[in-house]
Amino acid sequence: MHGYVHDEIGPDELARQEALYGPLAQAVRELADAVIRTEVPEETVREAQSEVEAITKRLREQQMESSYGIRFNADGHARAWGNAVVGLRNPVAPPLEVKRDPVGKAWSDFHLGAGYEGPPHLVHGGVAALILDQILGEAAGAGGKPGMTGTLTLRYRRGTPLGDLHAEAHIDRVEGIKTYAVGHISDAEGVTVEAEGVFILPKWAREEPATPRERFE
Amino acid sequence: MHGYVHDEIGPDELARQEALYGPLAQAVRELADAVIRTEVPEETVREAQSEVEAITKRLREQQMESSYGIRFNADGHARAWGNAVVGLRNPVAPPLEVKRDPVGKAWSDFHLGAGYEGPPHLVHGGVAALILDQILGEAAGAGGKPGMTGTLTLRYRRGTPLGDLHAEAHIDRVEGIKTYAVGHISDAEGVTVEAEGVFILPKWAREEPATPRERFE
Numbered sequence: 001m002h003g004y005v006h007d008e009i010g011p012d013e014l015a016r017q018e019a020l021y022g023p024l025a026q027a028v029r030e031l032a033d034a035v036i037r038t039e040v041p042e043e044t045v046r047e048a049q050s051e052v053e054a055i056t057k058r059l060r061e062q063q064m065e066s067s068y069g070i071r072f073n074a075d076g077h078a079r080a081w082g083n084a085v086v087g088l089r090n091p092v093a094p095p096l097e098v099k100r101d102p103v104g105k106a107w108s109d110f111h112l113g114a115g116y117e118g119p120p121h122l123v124h125g126g127v128a129a130l131i132l133d134q135i136l137g138e139a140a141g142a143g144g145k146p147g148m149t150g151t152l153t154l155r156y157r158r159g160t161p162l163g164d165l166h167a168e169a170h171i172d173r174v175e176g177i178k179t180y181a182v183g184h185i186s187d188a189e190g191v192t193v194e195a196e197g198v199f200i201l202p203k204w205a206r207e208e209p210a211t212p213r214e215r216f217e
Numbered sequence: 218m219h220g221y222v223h224d225e226i227g228p229d230e231l232a233r234q235e236a237l238y239g240p241l242a243q244a245v246r247e248l249a250d251a252v253i254r255t256e257v258p259e260e261t262v263r264e265a266q267s268e269v270e271a272i273t274k275r276l277r278e279q280q281m282e283s284s285y286g287i288r289f290n291a292d293g294h295a296r297a298w299g300n301a302v303v304g305l306r307n308p309v310a311p312p313l314e315v316k317r318d319p320v321g322k323a324w325s326d327f328h329l330g331a332g333y334e335g336p337p338h339l340v341h342g343g344v345a346a347l348i349l350d351q352i353l354g355e356a357a358g359a360g361g362k363p364g365m366t367g368t369l370t371l372r373y374r375r376g377t378p379l380g381d382l383h384a385e386a387h388i389d390r391v392e393g394i395k396t397y398a399v400g401h402i403s404d405a406e407g408v409t410v411e412a413e414g415v416f417i418l419p420k421w422a423r424e425e426p427a428t429p430r431e432r433f434e
Contacts, residue, residue, distance in 0.1 A: 003338045004337055020262055020263070021262070023266055024252055024262055024265060024269070025252050027266050027269040028245070028252050030269075030270070031245055031248075031273045031276070032307070032309060034272075034273045034276040034280065035238070035242050035276065035306060035307075035308055036284070036304070036307050037281040037285065039280055039281060040275065040278055040280075044278075045238070045241055045276070046237070048275065049241045049244050051268065051272055052244040052245055052247075052248050052269075052272065053247070055248060055251075056244070056251045058257065058261055058265065059248070059251040059255040059262070061261075062256040062257050063251065063254040063255050063257075064254040064256060066379070067254070067330070067331035067338055068253050068254065069334075069337035070337050081253075082253050082331055083335060083341065084332060084333050084335060084343065085341065087334075089252060089253050090249070090331075090332055090334075091248075091249035091252055091253075091308070091332070092249060092309050092333065113284070114283065114284035114285060114299055114307075115299075115301060115308070116301050116309065117284045117285065117299045117300060117304075117307075118301065119220070120220020120284070121286065124300065124301040124302065124347065124350070125354070125365070126302060126346055126347030126348065126366075127347060129343055129346035129347060130344060130346060130347045131343065132343070133341070133342045134341075137342070148336065149371070150372075150373055151370065151371060151372050151373065152342070152346060152370070153368065153370045154346075154369045154370075155368050156365065156366050156367055156369075162283070
C-alpha cells in the first residue's frame with residue numbers, strides 16, 4: 001500500500017537510526033521553543049535564521065520525495081517516525097512515548113511546552129484533541145482492532161496547564177468493525193479533558209486475523 | 218490576567234517584530250520538514266545537530282520565562298504569536314492565516330506538509346481536530362462571543378491528504394454564554410472532516426459588551 005514501506009531493517013540498523021535521528025529531532029524541538037521565547041538582539045536573531053536556512057539546505061541535498069509514511073522493520077514492527085504525535089523524527093511531535101496493553105489500553109506521561117499553547121499558559125484545546133485521538137486510537141489498536149478515526153468527541157472540563165501531563169484510554173466496546181474507546185488527559189489535580197472515539201477497521205485489514213497489532217495513525 | 222501582556226507596541230515596532238520573528242519561525246518549520254525527510258550521510262546529520270544546539274543556546278541567552286501568552290498592541294489587537302495553530306513565532310504551527318467575518322464566520326486556506334502526518338501521506342486525524350478547534354473558535358469569536366472550547370465533535374468522512382487544504386466554520390446559534398459553531402476541512406474533492414463545537418464565554422468576559430473581538434485560543 002502506498003506509503004507503507006517494507007525496508008525491513010534489522011535491530012542494529014534500527015538502533016543506529018534511532019541514535020542518529022532522535023537527537024536531531026529533539027534538538028530542533030528545543031530550537032522551536034527558543035524561537036518562540038527568545039529576546040536576544042535583532043542581529044543574533046537574523047544570524048540564527050541564516051544558519052538555520054543553511055542547515056536545512058544541506059539536509060535537503062538527499063531526501064525522501066514526500067512524507068515519512070510507515071516503515072516496517074525486519075521483525076514486523078512499524079516505525080511511524082513522521083507521526084505528528086509520536087514521531088521520533090518529527091520536531092512537531094512532543095513526542096509522546098505511548099505504553100500499550102493488549103487488553104486494549106494505552107497511556108502516556110509527557111510534557112508540553114511553549115509550542116503547544118492556546119490560551120495563555122494553557123494547552124491549546126486542539127492539541128488536547130490531537131493527543132487524545134492518538135491515545136484512543138492506540139488503545140483500539142492495542143486491543144487488536146486498529147482503525148481510522150470515525151468520530152471523536154472531546155469534553156473540556158477545565159483548562160489544561162502547559163507542563164507535565166498524563167493521558168490514557170481504553171476500549172469501551174467493540175461492535176463488528178467499530179471499536180469504541182474512551183480516555184482523558186489529566187494533570188496533578190485530575191482530569192482536564194475527556195474523550196470518546198469510534199475507530200473503524202480499514203478495509204485492507206478486515207480479511208486479516210484480529211491479532212494485536214500496532215496502530216499507525 | 219496572568220499571561221495577558223499589555224506591552225502596547227505601536228505599528229512600527231509591530232512591523233519590525235513581524236519581519237524579524239516571522240522568517241525565523243518559517244526557517245525552523247522548513248528545518249523540521251527536512252529533519253523528517255533527510256537521507257544525507259550520518260556525518261552531515263550529526264553536524265546539523267551540533268549546529269542546531271549551538272543556535273538554540275545563543276537564542277536562549279535572553280528569553281521569556283515561560284510561554285508567549287497573549288500580548289496586546291497599542292491598537293488593542295492581540296498577538297497570539299505562540300499559538301499552536303496560528304502563531305507567527307511558533308514553528309509547531311503551520312501557521313494558518315485565518316480570515317474572519319463579524320457575522321460569525323472564519324476560514325483559512327493552508328498547506329500541511331510531512332510534519333502533520335498520521336496514516337501514510339494523510340493528515341493525522343488529531344491535526345484535523347486541532348485545526349477545526351481553532352477555526353470554529355475563531356468563528357465564535359468573530360461573531361462577538363469568544364470562548365474556551367466546551368465540547369468538540371469531529372466526524373471523519375475520509376482521509377485528508379497532506380497538501381493544500383481549506384477549513385471554514387460559522388456560528389450555528391448562540392444560547393446565553395454558549396456559542397455553537399460548525400465547520401469542516403476540505404480538499405479539492407470536497408469535505409473530509411466535519412466538526413461542531415460549543416464555545417463558552419469565559420467568566421472574565423461576561424461583564425464586557427458583546428462586541429466583535431478576537432479569539433485567543
